[in-house]
Amino acid sequence: MTEHRIRFTLNGEAVDVKVAAERLLVDLLRYDLGKTGTKDGCSVGVCGLCTVQVDDAPMSACLLLATQVDGASVRTVEGLASPLQEAFIEEGGFQCGICTSGQLVAADALLRAKPDASDAEIADWQMGNLCRCTGYYGITRAIAKARDAR
C-alpha cells in the first residue's frame, strides 16, 4: 500500500523511482526499467532464471522486494561485459537459452568473488541455476574457459 522512493545503481547508472511496497525487484527490472534479460521462471527462488547481482552477490530477483535494493548496486545481464559471454558462444553454453542470462550473471559473480575458482567450485556455485535442456557440460566448460582466459 505504501509507496517508496528508492535509489540504486543499475549496471552503473543511477536509478531513482517510486515503487509500491509489494513491488518485486524482478518486476521493477522487467516492466518498469525494460531489463528483460532477467527472466521470471519458477518465482520461488529455485530455478535461477532471475539471478541478479546485488552489491556483487548473486540473488533471486523474484524473492527481493524492490525496496530491498535501495542504496545498493544492482547488476543484470545487460550490464555484463565479460569474457564469459564469448566463452558461452564458443563452448555452446546454451541450448534453448532461457537460463542463459541467469547462468551468466551467476558465473560472473563467482569469477568476481573467486577468479581462480576450481571446476568443482564452479559446479557447486552454478548448482542453483537450472538448465532444463541439461546443457551443463557446455556451461561449466564455458565458465572454466573464461576463468582460464583471465
Add this chain to the structure above:
Amino acid sequence: MRPFDYLEPETLDEALEILAGDPDDTLVMAGGTALVILMKQDLVRPERVLGLRRIAELREIGASDAGVALGALATLGALARSQRVRGHTVALASTFAAVATVRIREQATLGGNLAHADPAQDPPVTLLALDGVAVAKSRFAERRIPLDGLFTDLFETSLERGELLLRVELPPLPKGARATYKKFLPATLDDYATISVAAVIATDANASVTHARIALGGAGPVPLRARDAERSLAGRRLDDAAIREAAALAAAATDPIEDLRGSAAYKRAMAEVWTERALREVA
C-alpha cells in the same frame, strides 16, 4: 502479492517500538527469502511488513564470553565464510554452506532462518548441538532462550509478539570436541534434507565420552535433540556397540512425517543410518 505497508526502521529501538505498538498485523522481514514466498502464495497476509535491513548492528558476527555471538541479520553466506564461525567449529560453517544455493545464502539470514522454524532447515540442527542460545528483545525486556526451547511446533517458535531475535550465542566447546553435520540428500544438492544429523563429541584421556550432543533435522515437527542417545554415550568409548545403540535411540526419538522425501518409516530408518555415520566421523 497483496498490497501491504512497508516500514524500514533505522534503529533497533525504533523497530521494537513499532512492534510494541501493533504486533498483530505486522510481520518482520529479515532477508525475505521465506516471507516473500509466503506472501506470494497468499499463505500470510500481513497488513504491515517491518524490514530490518537497515539495523546494521544485528549483522555482526562477534565474540561472546569465550564463545561466539552470531547476529540475527548475518546472512548464511557471511556465516559460512566467517573465520570466527570456522574457528568455533568447521562443522558450523559447513552447515551454513549446506543451505539451498548461493543465491539463497546471500539473501537469507540466521534470524530469519530460526524464526521461520522450518524443521528441515540446516542451521538449527547444528546450533542445537552446539548448545546455542537465542537472545530476543522486546521494548520491555530482553531474554535468553536456549534453542531447544525456541522451536515449539511446525513453523512455530516461543518468540512472543513484539519480540525480535537479536543474536545466537554459542558457548565455548569442550576442549578437543569434534563436531560434524551430515545432510542426507538423495535427490538434489539444493534440496531440503530428508534427514540431517549434527553430532558433537568430546572424550577424556581414556577415550571415554565426556560430552555428547546429537541433534536431528527433518525428523519431526521441530529440530530435535536426541537426549536418550546422548545419555547412552556418557562415560563410554565410542566403539561399534555404543554407536549402534546411540543411533537406534536417536531414531526412536524422531517423529517424522511422510512427504515427497519419503515415508515416516523410511526417514526413521535413515535417521539411524545417518546418526551412525555422524558418530563414526567424530569417534
